[in-house]
Amino acid sequence: QWPDSLDGKERAFRVISAFGRLITDATSRFTADLALVDVGPNLGAINRAALVAADHVVVPLAPDLFSLQGLRNLGPTLRDWRGQWQERVPKNPDPELRLPPGGMRPVGYVLQQHGVRPGRAVGAYQRWMRRIPDVYRHDVLGEDGPAPALDDDPNCLAQIKHYHSLIPMAQDARKPVFALKPADGAFGGHQTAVQASRKDFAELARAIGIAIGRPLERAPG
Incomplete structure (x- = not known):
């Protein structure tokens, strides 16, 4: 097409x-301010259509070779699709057919699934x-110059650690x-991890809201 x-x-x-059109109709029906579209890690036609419908793009990353290579492919592709x-x-x-503007503006990345030992990866x-900061800055944003260190990088919206057994537990529930x-099996030490994850995702939601110019009125959860 x-x-x-x-x-x-x-x-x-x-x-x-x-x-x-589906997103516009759904947000109107449910009086939603935002719609999140989760796409798989590929640059095929379905994902292109989904991203054309998106105003902003948040990139989830794992700290590995494949994510870095994916970033190098994603940046130029987004710019090509937008143009x-x-x-x-x-x-x-x-003229009566509503078309999305196709903004696809990258607003940051989320670093996830890294192992943590005494508070550090x-x-x-x-x-x-x-x-990651250099690759994101150069290949996704198309900007020159050195990027700041990860902990100081404004493009890093959050660092989400690997929650291990909570993931299959959440999938099952x-x-x-x-x-x-x-009742889902998250008791004892699992509940501590559940509460920590709630804090992590609340901070991520706030960061995304600020990045897209829609600050949350209250903390999620």
Whole structure:
């Protein structure tokens, strides 16, 4: 559908903009201020349509080689898609068809799933973590110059540690990790980790709200 939209074919625009219309309708129906779209780690047509519907992009990262390579691919691709969509929008043959603006503005990254030992990521992870700010700055934002260290990087919205057994427990209960209860199997030391995860995700939500210019009126949870 992407090439057909460049030729001004209405069906192509309807297919590509389907996620945007779905999100707009859902937020109106449920009086939601924000919609979160979770996409898989690939740059295929479905993810492109989902990202065209997004105003902002938050990138989840693991401290490893694959995430760094993914960043190097993601940045140029986002810029290409944004420019190509702006080129296509004027070719829409149906003025009543709502098209998303295709902002796709990167607002930061979330570093997740790193092991922690006495309050700090273990050395094997730190080696990869130190490289992320430069790669994000250069390849995703397209900016020159050295990036600050990870702990001082304003593009790092949060660092979420690996919660180990809470993850399969949450999947089994079909709940987020911070909503697990003793009835779900989260008792004893697990409840301490659940409370810590609630704090981590509340801070992440606040950081995202600030990054997109929509500060939260109250802390989540």
